[in-house]
Amino acid sequence: MSKTIIKVENLSKRYRLGLKEKKSKTLAGQVANILKSPYDNYQRLRKLSRFGEEDESIFWALKDVNFEVKEGEVLGIIGKNGAGKSTLLKILSQITEPTSGKITLHGRVASLLEVGTGFHPELTGRENIYMNGTILGMTRREIDRKLEEIIDFSGVEKFIDTPVKFYSSGMKVRLGFSVAAHLEPEILIIDEVLAVGDYEFQQKCLGKMEDVSKNQGRTVLFVSHNMSAVQNLCSRGILLRKGEIYVEGITEDVLKNYIGGNSSTNFLDLEKNKIKGEGNQKIDLKAITISGSLDEELPVFPMKELFISLGIDFIEGFKNQGERIDIRIDNRLGQRLIWCSTKADNKLDLKSGKLTFKIPQCPLVPDEYVLTVFIHDGHDVANWYPHVMIFKVEDDTYFDSGMTIPNGQTNFIYPFELINSHK
Template identity: 45%
Template sequence: MTDDIILKAEDISKQYRLGQVGTGTLSHDLNRWWHSIRGKEDPYLKIGDVNNRAIKGQSDYVWALKDINFEVRRGEVLGIIGKNGAGKSTLLKILSKVTSPTTGVIKSKGRIASLLEVGTGFNPELTGRENIFLNGAILGMTKKEISSKIAEIIDFSGCERYIDTPTKRYSSGMTVRLAFAVAAFLEPEILVIDEVLAVGDAEFQKKAIGKMQDISRQGGRTVLFVSHNMAAVKSLCTRGIVLENGMVSFQGNIDEALEIYNSSSDSTSSKISWLPEEAPGNSNAKIAAIRFYKESDLFYIEDDIALEVDFWNFCDNQTLNVSVSIHSSNEVYIMSSPNLNRIPLKAGKYKSVCTIPKDFLNTGKYYFSILLVGDNFEIISQLDKIVSIELNERGDHRADYFGHWSGVVRPYLTWENSIIETL
């Protein structure tokens, strides 16, 4: 490896056997041994299904990972994203040396600290303070080195009151706070973080992301980050890898990685409708249809956009209203808007229309969640990211500027120029 490459994965594959552990494995082990002493390849490396949860396989073996190759530079923050079951956690376990690959090799320089599951590396019978020293020793640090960092670790974790209590009495949030603080402050050259941060509260997640940014930018250390929080991935990572069915489908710029991930997992459209017996809701009310009204095939930011929601009201004098929430393609929550016209309705079918004003949203893809709310603010139906639209622009307000405008909103504000004095 060159000096600036700190981690390298070469042809990494991981195969697992399905079914109950131990069923038929002795015959397979003997078969492997027989091939080995004759200098032949493992016969089970040639079989196995692709890691796709959506289809029924024909083999007892599955490739959780297949032919993974990438390099990570010193000080880089790499985001690893993909659907559930794509192989993200398996890859991190291999990188952290928790498990070994079936084929391939991992080359790394320096210490690797990992936070893969709540309580990973902690002995529940030991206190928080004792677990800090235990984890530091595992990383190869001396007692003096650990002691010099322990005050910062305890302060960052917010667990000072409970630091001399056995960790088996910690909540999952407290455990992950202390585990992250240990992993971050004991100065490993490579920090590996799985989705576990989602267990912490919003305040701690913000602190943790800020700390990871600091250790990569100022400390020059490398971070590998797995998360389904695309906003956190975008703000933290400089480069991304997209895993699909255990294989790398893309690696490169983080914005491109997020765009590819969202497009591959997107099954929404600009309209959807249901038959009465299949419609989301309950015996009081149901949503019948959701659609964006348009006269052309394209949506433009310079036009008003009408979102229409049809619903059935099955009860006389019931108060119903619709609420909409908007997210960008990289998981940024933009806004929500409820219909505050809470008037009792007669039984019947109704249409509620929300108009998104022109020159408000920027270009890009947006996802819309719909709530149908009844009396006493009871949620009758909640449909997350049920429809989506792609916004384009005609360029009405661009004049001679052709560059990209950043941001999720792009209102066309009114400007006036006036002279103060002549020179």
């Protein structure tokens, strides 16, 4: 049985935010505020030790986080911006002290948290390799042994004796990842390394992380918004929400919860569910119906007709000029499969109150899918509803022959028909 390499117990991190200074229009009022401020600060400090005490100056980045990571395991940590991912990695990398709780690490830790972290801009790439290696506890002899391999993997050998301040962000992350991955740490912590760099280098990174974990038995903590990379690389995952562990388990289940929960529906009333989009709100989306028929609610089957109907509303005085609506269908890992846009269609009439996209032959295999709707008023974003609903394509036979549709994906602007109808 693999031994535990990382153990996190009741880990919490608290920050105290800056407050807006109280101002008064009179001198007497301002003096009163100054005299009162020590008491206000004392009251806020009394509340810092408990989660339940609400105070506008207190922000808990992490709240009672508990988990373990085994030797050789690749753990994916996902969540929206501000969920606490980077704070957690900084604490594990011993860059930041926790407010409470305990972490136990068995082995040397190498971290790549930000592009070019730890690089001295005036030193050359070669000199930075030695400096980073020394910080990670390596001897000069160990670094000498790995030097050529590090330089070759990074792909910046032509500029290795150039000061790092002249490197692009992509070159810095190449060199930083190469150093962290090749200096044989027992624990490798990586935060969004795939956000920078070209496709070829991203594949090299994934291959190296897989080699480090599977062949060398080292432990990897991987944070990324690339759900496909998380799925392919990580055997287990953690979903963070507002500083707390929302879901922990096998990667597929964690990713499904992150993309859009577990429930699927073929009808969504946005007003009833109080779902608001992002934009100037000049054009509003009221309801969505997904069906295998235009006139009635029927299940959606592969290779049969697919109708996506949108109930549209708009503010008074709307001119109906230059607007467009896009719909996008993703799988539960966030990978785009189908995209339809009215941009090339001159018959768009939003004043009818209802717009339907008809896909003559649904190319999706039986599974659950995520719909995103984008509305543009011709000048600016009117409304954007990312991952607004999950719908299901039912199982069916392939042309009634008894054969199931083979697995596969599409990723292109899919042909469709546009149907305008009145409310």
